[in-house]
Amino acid sequence: MVLLPVAAVICLLAACEVVSSDKSKRDTSTVTDTTGVAARADTSPPSGVPAAPSDSLANTVARDSGTVTMSADRPVRGGVLFALAEGLAPDIPRCTWKGATLPCYRVARGVLAIVPLPADEPAGTFTLTFDRPAGRITRQITVADHDFGRELVFLDSAHYALVKRGADVARDARALRAVLGAESDTRYWSGSWGAPVKGARGDGYGAERFYYRAADSSRAIRLGPELKTTGSFGLDTVVASSRDVPSWRHAGVDLTASRGSSVVAPAAGLVADVGSYILTGNTVVIDHGQGVHSAYFHLDTALVRRGDRVAAGKRIGRVGATGLATGPHLHYGIYVHGKDIDPAAWAAMPAFARDQGDAGTSKSKQ
Numbered sequence: 435m436v437l438l439p440v441a442a443v444i445c446l447l448a449a450c451e452v453v454s455s456d457k458s459k460r461d462t463s464t465v466t467d468t469t470g471v472a473a474r475a476d477t478s479p480p481s482g483v484p485a486a487p488s489d490s491l492a493n494t495v496a497r498d499s500g501t502v503t504m505s506a507d508r509p510v511r512g513g514v515l516f517a518l519a520e521g522l523a524p525d526i527p528r529c530t531w532k533g534a535t536l537p538c539y540r541v542a543r544g545v546l547a548i549v550p551l552p553a554d555e556p557a558g559t560f561t562l563t564f565d566r567p568a569g570r571i572t573r574q575i576t577v578a579d580h581d582f583g584r585e586l587v588f589l590d591s592a593h594y595a596l597v598k599r600g601a602d603v604a605r606d607a608r609a610l611r612a613v614l615g616a617e618s619d620t621r622y623w624s625g626s627w628g629a630p631v632k633g634a635r636g637d638g639y640g641a642e643r644f645y646y647r648a649a650d651s652s653r654a655i656r657l658g659p660e661l662k663t664t665g666s667f668g669l670d671t672v673v674a675s676s677r678d679v680p681s682w683r684h685a686g687v688d689l690t691a692s693r694g695s696s697v698v699a700p701a702a703g704l705v706a707d708v709g710s711y712i713l714t715g716n717t718v719v720i721d722h723g724q725g726v727h728s729a730y731f732h733l734d735t736a737l738v739r740r741g742d743r744v745a746a747g748k749r750i751g752r753v754g755a756t757g758l759a760t761g762p763h764l765h766y767g768i769y770v771h772g773k774d775i776d777p778a779a780w781a782a783m784p785a786f787a788r789d790q791g792d793a794g795t796s797k798s799k800q
């Protein structure tokens with residue numbers, strides 16, 4: 435249950451997009467097992483069976499040892515799991531997660547799988563696999579639960595009218611989903627990811643946000659357990675009925691910055707979309723390759739065009755308050771294989787994922 439004092443609401447209306455009712459708390463009590471993290475393989479090749487085909491790449495990397503190196507040590511909802519099967523060098527890597535195909539890629543040291551753990555998928559223990567000639571490598575991964583909080587957002591009548599444009603919002607969502615779901619083989623980024631806005635702090639990933647009229651802020655509103663969000667911000671194609679409280683799960687972080695501040699690419703990529711949408715306003719999406727995208731919402735101005743190649747640090751736009759934003763800020767989202775994750779978790783990328791070049795162009799970089 436969340437009851438918000440009116441004073442807090444007024445203050446935040448002037449300053450930013452949301453009222454935070456419950457800052458994110460890591461739930462440390464629900465998981466006791468991270469079996470398989472950085473563990474040895476449980477499927478050693480039988481004697482006499484070659485471990486991996488010999489080809490030009492395999493000759494440059496370690497022999498398939500069956501070792502899978504993973505990070506984070508403690509996977510959590512909203513985070514991301516990087517898993518490297520070292521030395522594995524099939525022509526076409528094949529991986530699965532939760533029994534479904536997961537795109538994975540050859541890198542200099544083996545096969546890298548990046549598993550998104552979006553806030554809208556449950557905690558639990560799930561199976562990650564890598565196929566290889568000597569038999570499938572299997573790991574059980576426990577994803578810890580996390581409370582992302584629930585928030586009330588009060589909107590003036592002009593902004594409230596935006597959330598009610600259901601058919602237009604759904605059309606935009608289909609367009610953005612198509613961009614963010616694209617999977618290109620080339621990997622454009624390497625090294626650490628920077629921040630898209632200098633010195634800004636960001637939060638709010640995964641929070642459930644419920645939108646009311648500003649006039650409603652004079653009465654206490656109770657967010658009962660029966661109220662549930664129906665999709666993620668900017669990507670929900672469900673058109674809510676007029677009786678529903680408009681609501682979405684916040685699929686990125688809001689970075690505080692003044693209007694006109696520079697937004698820069700945190701890593702190299704290809705500009706996949708520049709558009710103007712009802713909720714996300716002036717929007718830029720960068721494709722970083724191999725299923726990784728970053729998104730920038732509510733821009734005042736976009737400074738790139740679709741198809742542009744951008745280097746890390748390249749200026750791509752200026753901070754604004756377009757779309758569903760009640761003050762200037764940058765909404766920054768990271769998507770892996772079409773699913774949103776917490777950009778803070780992405781920035782904590784381990785060295786083995788950061789420093790892997792594209793298998794087609796790099797030699798062993800250990």
Ligand SMILES: [Zn+2]
Nearest residue numbers: 686687688765
């Ligand atoms: Zn946002």
